[in-house]
Structure formats: C-alpha cells, structure tokens
Amino acid sequence: MVTTRFRITENSKGRWKALGFLVFLLISLAGCSNKLAVQMSPTRTVLANGLTVIVQEDHSLPVVSLLFSVKAGAINEPDTKAGLASFVVRLLTQGAPLDQLVAKLEFVGGRFLTDADRTNSIVASQVLSKDLTLALDLLSCSLTKAPFEPKQVALERESIILELTEAENDPVSVGQKMFDKLIYGTHPFYRPISGYKQTIKAITRQDLLNYYHNYYVPNNTVLAIVGDIKTRKILTKIKKQFASWEKRPISRPVIPAVAAQKSIKQSKLLMARQQTHIFLGNLGVKRNNRDYYTLLVLDVILGSEGMTARIPQVLRDTLGLAYQAYSNITASAGTEPGVFESYLAVSPENTEKAISKLLQEIRTIQHEPVSDQELADAKTYLTGSYYFDLQGTEAMAEYLVFCENHGLPFNYLNKYPNYINSVTKQAIQRAANKYLQPEAYTLVVVGPK
C-alpha cells in the first residue's frame, strides 16, 4: 500500500481538507482545474534538553532520513580562524568510536554526511528503515563524542590546504571569493566558508574543540526525521538516545550590519583560460524580506537558469555569447542578506559586449513593467514546479529544517501559491528599482588579458 505524506486540500474552499491523496485523484480525474496545495502534518517536540525534534511519517518506501541542523557556521568564526566551522564538520566522521560506527553504516549501504555553510552545520544520514538504530548511534556519537584526534586533525588540515590550492586554479572559485569580498566588506560573509591557507594553519585542536563544545549543544540544534517510522516510537527512542546530551548556554559573536554600496566596485583578475568569467551584482536581501515573493517572480523573468528568462535568452539564445548566463537574488537570501548576482562565461573578446547587454537587461526591468504574459507564465511555473523539490525523505527533512530555521509554519506551502499569485507587475518594477543596482554594482572579471 502506498500511503502519502501529504494531505491534499482544495485551496479555495477547504472542502476536501485532510481526506488524503485519493481526493487529488478524484479531482484530477474529474478534469477540474482546482488549485491544489500541500499540507504536511509533522509532529514538533522540544525535548527537556532543548533539542527540537520534528517527525514526519512517510511509509511509501522502507527508507528514513535524519537531518540534524546546528545553528552555527562560518559566520560564527573569528577572522583569524576562518574555515573553523567546515574544519569541525570534517572531523565529525573520524576517530574512535566513530570509525567503527561509520564502517557499520557503510556495510549496510547507509549514507552519512556532514557539512557546514555560512550559518548552519548539518550532520545527516539516510538509511533503509531496518538500519535506523545504527544511524542514530552514529549521528549521536558524531554530535556529542567526536574525539578530534590530533593525527586526524593534522591529516584533515593537509586535505583542506590541498583543496584550497586546487581552488586557486579555478576561475569560478577565485571570482566568487573576490565578489563576496567586495560585496560584504567587514561582514563575516566576506570570508570563504573553507577559510584561507593561513587561517587553516592557525587553527588548533583546542579551537576545534571549543567551537564544537560551544555550538554543538541540543538547545542549538534541530532534528528532522522523515520516513518509514512511527512517531511515538521514534520520539521515545530519540529521548533515550540523547538523554545525556546536556543543555548549555551559547556565546555568539556580534555580527555587524552590512551596508549597500554607493558606487561601482570592480576587480579584474588575470588567469590564462579559454573563457572570461563575469560576476556582476550587489548586496541582496534576507529571506524574511517582505518583497521576497516578488523577487522570486522577478528571478524567473530576469535570469533564472534555463532558456526562457531574459538574460539567458538574450545572451545565450539570441547572441550566442555564452553557454552559461543567469542571475538570481532569492537563492542566497537567508537569515543574513544574500546577494543579487549575475554570472556569465564568455569568450574573452566578448567580455565588454556581454557586460553591457547584461546591464541593459537589468535596467530594462527597472524602467519598463514586465509583460502580462511573462508575469502569468512565471507564476504558473513557480506554483507548479515546487512539488519536484519535495521528492523523497531527504528533501522533506530539508524542508522541515528550513521552515524551523526561518520561523515558517510547516504548512507554509499551502500559502505559497497565494503569495506568488498576488505579485503584480508594479511590485516587480518597484522591487527591481529597490534591489538591483545597475549604477552601483560590484563587478569581478576573471580571465586572460
């Protein structure tokens, strides 16, 4: 029996609420064009030690995904220890007794992943549901008992430095780092997540342990668990598993605000390559920005990847200048401001022309309202395609953690079509003028002379 993780509701009248997937089938078979929405029914519990646990059952496959998200990332590092957060997560898979647990998980074909971004770190696993206990043992060990053995610290340091050397040869990585540096000034986002060679060399084992002990605490962590499990049973198990993980106060650095630039900033970096890589943009917005949904629609019309948006259409389809051409402002919007960023890779002789065409497109969306057709098409795209991002237990766990971290209700997707559908042409033009800066941009060009 295939059961579904969603309850389908008829958005406008709510008549079909909570009747399950069959309702959708009945509606669609009847040929109606009702707007359907997704409603999830996870259970959210905060344990005595402060660990937030979100459970969503989904019995369609014998699979479980577990995702722990710790609210700490590169933003929490001091300047002199840049790369600390990602150094820490690399060591959460190593040393006794982790090695034995990793070996057991690998034996059954389970997946295990640790990673850090600018604001969060994750420790995650996906397993067949029969291997759930194994995954929990490994994850709890990783979160609470990582040994940071000196030998492994040394080996990992060597690997990171090697990767940083490798990145020095990559024009896209070099360009992106320079772009962030120019945009963010003194805000910690100016630093690359992976740090710099000199800061990686400066990080001591004690730094790693301090960071781990300060931030990896239950009251700073969210767990989403999705899949072939029973809510009550799994909650009992988790309470037991993490009973000895103690709540502790967390000290956090003060994050400076970041100001929008007032004039053009440019940087040209020479690298002998076939193509020139162009990064152009300005400081963006936070996820809770009131114009976020307007900007989502703007992204689809102006520059989202694919061939329909204006920037790829002009630069790729019409002029044949680039294989890759896009822009985006919403993808990087988080708890801190992201960036509006356009990227083009072109033959060196076309650099000036490509930049000028790109700026022209940004100016046009500021000066002229988008067409009714463009607006309608972007809306149907956004309200139709999001189901694809919700496939599987991993994606679902990510969605739940995202909602929790951004203060969104778990059923926020129900409202999503309405948010999108209420965006107007005027709002897009206003947002384009407010958030895109074709007269005060940051431009980084990486390529040959």
Added chain:
Amino acid sequence: MRDKISSWLQRTTSFVVLVICFLSFTTVAEGQGQRAVLANGLTVLIKENHTLPIVTTMLFYKFGSRNEPLGDSGRAHMTEHMMFKGSRQYGKGEMDAIVRKAGGWLDAKITMDFTSYSINLPAKEWTTALAIEADRLRDCNFEPTAFEAEKKVVVEEGKMRLDLPFVVFKDKLKQVACQGQPYSNLLFGHLEDVAAFSLTSVKKFYDLYYQPNNAVLVVVGDIQSSKALRQITKFFGPIPRGPTPPPITNKNWEQKQSRKLESRADVPYSIIEITFQAPACRSQDGYAMRLLNHVLTNGKCSLLNKKLVIEQPYFHEVFSDYPETMAPYLIFVAAELKTGVKRTKAEQILLQELENLKTVPLADQEIEQAKNQIEAEFVFLQENIQSQANFIGQSELLSASADPSHYLQGIEAVTSQDIQRVAQKYFINQRRTIGWLLPDSE
C-alpha cells in the same frame, strides 16, 4: 534481512509486458511497470508513482558520440542543442516557455551511447511533454539563423570544458585507451570542427537516428498506465517507422599491448589514472566488475581507500569508475599522489593491489557490503521520479530489459570466485593504459 529487502524490490520493480489491445483490461499489481511497443517500433515503458502529483517523461534515442564517424564527432551533440530551437508546431524558445508556463522544466543529456530528453511537469499538464516530443521527433526545424547562433553556444560550452584540466585529461585518456574505436570519439567534437559544421550534415545525422524505431519512451509519475498508453499512442502512433539506423562500425576491439599517456596542466598534484578494457556492463562478467568497482573505492572502508589512503597514505584520494555502456568499454582506477610519493612507487603499489585481486579471494564480508550498498542505492533512487525514469530507460537500452529486478538479481548472484575470475581476465597488461596528469611546475 537481505532476503526481505530483495523480495520487496522484486515485488515493486518488475515490469509487465502488455499486448496493446488488451491493455485496458489488464490489472497491474502495484509497483509494477508496463512495457509496450507501438506499431512504428517505439518502445514505451510506464511506471505509476502516486506519491506526488508530478510526472517525468523521458525519450531516449539509441545513439551517442560512438555512432559518429571516427574522429569526426560533435554532430550528435549539435542535434541535441537544435532539438530545443523549434519544430513544426513550436517556434524557437517556445518549448521551454510552454513547459515552464505549465509549471515544469525540460532538459537533455548526451552520452557516448544515447541521447535523452526529459520533461518534468505537474500531472495535470503532463501530456504537453508528449506533444513536444512527438513533434520534434521527426520535425525539428533546423532554421539556419538559429543553427549559426547555436554553434557559437556549443563552442562556448566546449571552451568551458577546456578550462577544466581533469576533464581534458580524461578525454585524452579515453582517446588513447580506445584508439581506433567508436568510444574514442569526443562527445563535443573538436571546437574548430563544430564551428565549421554545415546545417546539411547535422540534419543528415538527425534523419538517420531520430526515428521512433530507434527510441524508448519512459513515463514515471502520477498517471494511470492504460490511459497514459492511449495518450502516447495518440501522439506517437501517427509517426511512421523510419529506416533502421546504420550499425556501428565497431571493429573487434582487442588491445594488443599496454599504452601510456603523459599530460601536463595547472594542477596542484600528480594524478595517475589506469584503465583496463572491461566487459559489457549487463553481463555476468559485468555484474562482477560492478561489484569489484564498489569494493575498490566506494566509501571510507573500501579496499583501496583503507589501504592506500588511510593505513599507508600514498594518496590523497582514490577513485574508480566502471561506466555503464552499451558495448564493452573501460574500468578506470585513479589516485591523487601525496607530496613526496614517487611516481614509480605510486604506479607499482596501485597495480599491485589490482594484481592481488587475482590471487587473494575477497572476504565474504566485502562482497556482502558491496551488494548491500548497491541495493540500498537502488531503494534510495526510488524516491525520485526523475532518477527512476532514467534508471528504467538506461536498463532498457543496456540490457533490453527495463526490469530492474534483472539487474538486482545479476548483482546478487556474484560470488567471490566471479570477482577473482574477472580480475584475472581483465586486469592484464595488454588491456591496460596508464595515464599521468602532472603539474606544470613539476
């Protein structure tokens, strides 16, 4: 436990072959797929998945860069680009716009063996995919202005690849190892050739291979199989069967002696990559080679990683790859050298590990682990309809059976002796090519 999962897989992955006229009366057990062949030769594979109201439609054509004349490739890739530039019912850019407007997106992929087009849509709009694919199957526009503009885009795509040293090295290695064979053809061709392609020559390629009898249509998602097949027949049925595409001029591929390649680039460390001629992947030897590939490098506790990265750290990382191809191709084993490790030592130590496989049988535990991994990967893949459609289509092309249970049974049947046998048979000097990518500075 292994039996339990296997039986679950068996239940939910098999395909039922249907005779079209009885289709509407057939009840299919949940989880099973359906297979049909239309009168014009189009193979159709349908799998219902009602988890979400979405559908993926993939059309696979049985050609890739290996179908092109030796050393004169890139037209297969060029046709793939032109397929988005308009057809009888759709102007340039319209397909993308229509699909987006319907709430979906489209994509394409070309390999050495096949070319696939994928359209992902909300279930209520899914037949838009059929309309587009049926239209461009035989009526792609090849409008001259669009063709000239697209050649420039393809050249930019090629230049992007030229800026990736490992990609360039891999292309060279492939050319050396498969010398004189169709698999040595470059997927993207040589850029100067691409710039000079004539519209006629690309159109000629299109006419040869874009035929219903040379294609496999896969639909996975929230559809009802019998209704879906009726719709598919409505769109694709009227397309006449085309001439049978020319066979591949694949001479008997027998490498007589070992080969070498040395290349330099702006890279921070030396890389050794060894290839051996390998068996066709969906064969008894192929399943054993697939497991062997997993045993070698899949995961922290894999054989080479444990020995040569962790216990005796000669390498930063080790990789291996046994690509799924239609004809016999290669297995690749690669490693990144740590500073101070001599090239001769690295080469000798890596070859010795492969040599050991011929004499020392693998422990049951190692085989069991690789089997568990492959099985779990397969279950995880079922969570996503695009991955499912891709797997089903590839299985049909690689083994003329879309039924994944065949693949799983093939894997399950492999023994330690089988692995030893394939090591002895394929890891031999004259089937070998050793490639080195060295830093410019060295």
